[in-house]
Amino acid sequence: MISSERIPNNVDLHCNKRLQRALEHWQPRYLDWWHEMGPQGFQHYHQVYLRTAISVDADGWCHYDYVKMPEYGWGIFLANPVQDRTIGFGDFFGTRVWQEVPGEFRQPLKRLIVLQGDTEPASVEQQRLLGKSCPSLYDLRNLFQVNVEEGRHLWAMVYLLHTYFGRDGRDEAEEMLDRSSGDADKPRMLEAFNSPIDNWLDFFMFAMFTDRDGKSQLMSLSESALDPLSRTTRFMLTEEAHHLFVGESGISRILQRTCELMKSHGAGLSGDVRRVGGIDLPMIQRHLNHWFSESVDLHGSEVSSNAATYFGNGLKGRAREDTFDEHRALHQSYQVTAFDAGGFDTRTVPLRNAMNEVLRDWYIGDCEAGIARWNRILEKNGVGERLFAPSRRFNRKIGIYAPYHFDPQGQPLTAEQWAAHRHEWLPTDDDRAYLASLMASPVWEPGKFANWIAPPLRGINRQPIDFEYVRTDN
Numbered sequence: 001m002i003s004s005e006r007i008p009n010n011v012d013l014h015c016n017k018r019l020q021r022a023l024e025h026w027q028p029r030y031l032d033w034w035h036e037m038g039p040q041g042f043q044h045y046h047q048v049y050l051r052t053a054i055s056v057d058a059d060g061w062c063h064y065d066y067v068k069m070p071e072y073g074w075g076i077f078l079a080n081p082v083q084d085r086t087i088g089f090g091d092f093f094g095t096r097v098w099q100e101v102p103g104e105f106r107q108p109l110k111r112l113i114v115l116q117g118d119t120e121p122a123s124v125e126q127q128r129l130l131g132k133s134c135p136s137l138y139d140l141r142n143l144f145q146v147n148v149e150e151g152r153h154l155w156a157m158v159y160l161l162h163t164y165f166g167r168d169g170r171d172e173a174e175e176m177l178d179r180s181s182g183d184a185d186k187p188r189m190l191e192a193f194n195s196p197i198d199n200w201l202d203f204f205m206f207a208m209f210t211d212r213d214g215k216s217q218l219m220s221l222s223e224s225a226l227d228p229l230s231r232t233t234r235f236m237l238t239e240e241a242h243h244l245f246v247g248e249s250g251i252s253r254i255l256q257r258t259c260e261l262m263k264s265h266g267a268g269l270s271g272d273v274r275r276v277g278g279i280d281l282p283m284i285q286r287h288l289n290h291w292f293s294e295s296v297d298l299h300g301s302e303v304s305s306n307a308a309t310y311f312g313n314g315l316k317g318r319a320r321e322d323t324f325d326e327h328r329a330l331h332q333s334y335q336v337t338a339f340d341a342g343g344f345d346t347r348t349v350p351l352r353n354a355m356n357e358v359l360r361d362w363y364i365g366d367c368e369a370g371i372a373r374w375n376r377i378l379e380k381n382g383v384g385e386r387l388f389a390p391s392r393r394f395n396r397k398i399g400i401y402a403p404y405h406f407d408p409q410g411q412p413l414t415a416e417q418w419a420a421h422r423h424e425w426l427p428t429d430d431d432r433a434y435l436a437s438l439m440a441s442p443v444w445e446p447g448k449f450a451n452w453i454a455p456p457l458r459g460i461n462r463q464p465i466d467f468e469y470v471r472t473d474n
């Protein structure tokens with residue numbers, strides 16, 4: 001990388017003047033977007049202790065320093081090429097990967113990249129007000145780390161659009177900055193990215209479940225026959241791991257604190273924890289249910305001809321494709337549990353058409369492992385309650401279960417039953433009001449934490465927990 005370049009990169013941008021000019025033209029528009037739609041109130045006077053990607057070497061891919069967010073070094077980094085890489089699945093299995101976009105797959109590849117790209121700035125927009133209610137400087141820094149890296153992920157997708165999709169790609173890159181989360185006329189493309197995230201319980205759940213959908217999608221795109229897409233997404237996964245850590249450890253620390261409050265104040269039942277300013281387990285479960293089901297939806301319909309075409313054409317594979325025995329998936333099938341007025345019914349679907357469901361299986365397994373780690377905290381603290389992942393049928397808005405209602409165990413309900421119990425299973429206005437009051441005053445003092453969350457086990461980059469992770473610049 002040449003650090004003096006305006007756009008840090010490992011793609012020899014200086015050798016491609018046309019591309020360099022196009023991206024330098026996009027850069028000020030991106031910065032305008034960041035100023036307007038990025039973290040509110042922390043743009044000009046705050047120095048944040050952030051990591052910045054500077055290369056893709058396993059040892060030393062990033063460096064840490066104080067930086068004002070608008071001056072962050074958003075760059076373009078592709079994982080190193082795999083020598084003689086061949087296509088790992090679908091009809092072109094075993095042939096050489098593509099360094100250019102084949103004309104016949106131009107539209108679907110562009111669509112996949114635009115869909116992925118659109119979620120990146122969307123999450124920054126959703127979280128832009130959160131800094132004002134942060135539980136500590138450590139958490140504030142983590143929020144901003146996630147935000148600047150989602151910004152870099154947008155750069156990653158915009159690089160692909162500019163480099164491989166000509167005029168169309170440049171237009172799409174512009175539109176990434178025109179749409180915005182929750183906008184009445186030009187909303188973000190996926191519904192889950194259109195409502196604000198205005199409390200930290202939602203934020204941590206989002207980072208746990210929705211960023212993990214990001215991980216699913218990036219893993220399947222990193223299998224792609226389009227090698228630059230594969231290399232770009234492989235490096236994004238390196239950054240994504242920290243986002244998942246922020247989510248999982250954030251909830252772990254809330255659980256730890258809830259257990260402490262239950263014990264020390266004699267608030268024996270978790271429901272009583274609210275009296276002493278904590279977050280009770282049923283409320284945590286309701287938020288888990290919401291973000292889990294919303295993220296399960298992001299994997300798309302159970303039976304999908306698009307998914308079959310993406311797989312057949314080598315555009316989007318399965319997570320960890322190399323762990324499967326057979327990579328064409330032409331003759332196998334998949335059992336989908338369908339539901340209609342007559343009840344449940346098992347349908348056998350050609351495997352390629354069930355690729356969304358295959359990816360969803362991987363996703364749910366990954367979530368369940370995380371929830372099991374959360375439950376160990378409850379167990380260690382001698383608390384009998386447990387968290388759980390609701391059924392994949394619960395609260396769906398996309399796919400075969402969407403027209404019906406199911407309880408968190410996956411049992412069908414009438415519309416009346418659903419209406420009568422919904423408030424037990426999903427966040428309520430009362431939850432939102434309670435969380436807003438709990439988080440009304442931010443904690444700015446280094447080493448101090450809001451009452452509802454325990455400190456982390458260790459600091460960032462071996463810094464102490466009471467390190468000044470965000471400082472005002474006077």
Ligand SMILES: [Fe+2]
Pocket residue numbers: 120149150153214240
């Ligand atoms: Fe991302």
Ligand SMILES: [Fe+2]
Pocket residue numbers: 150211214240243
């Ligand atoms: Fe992320």
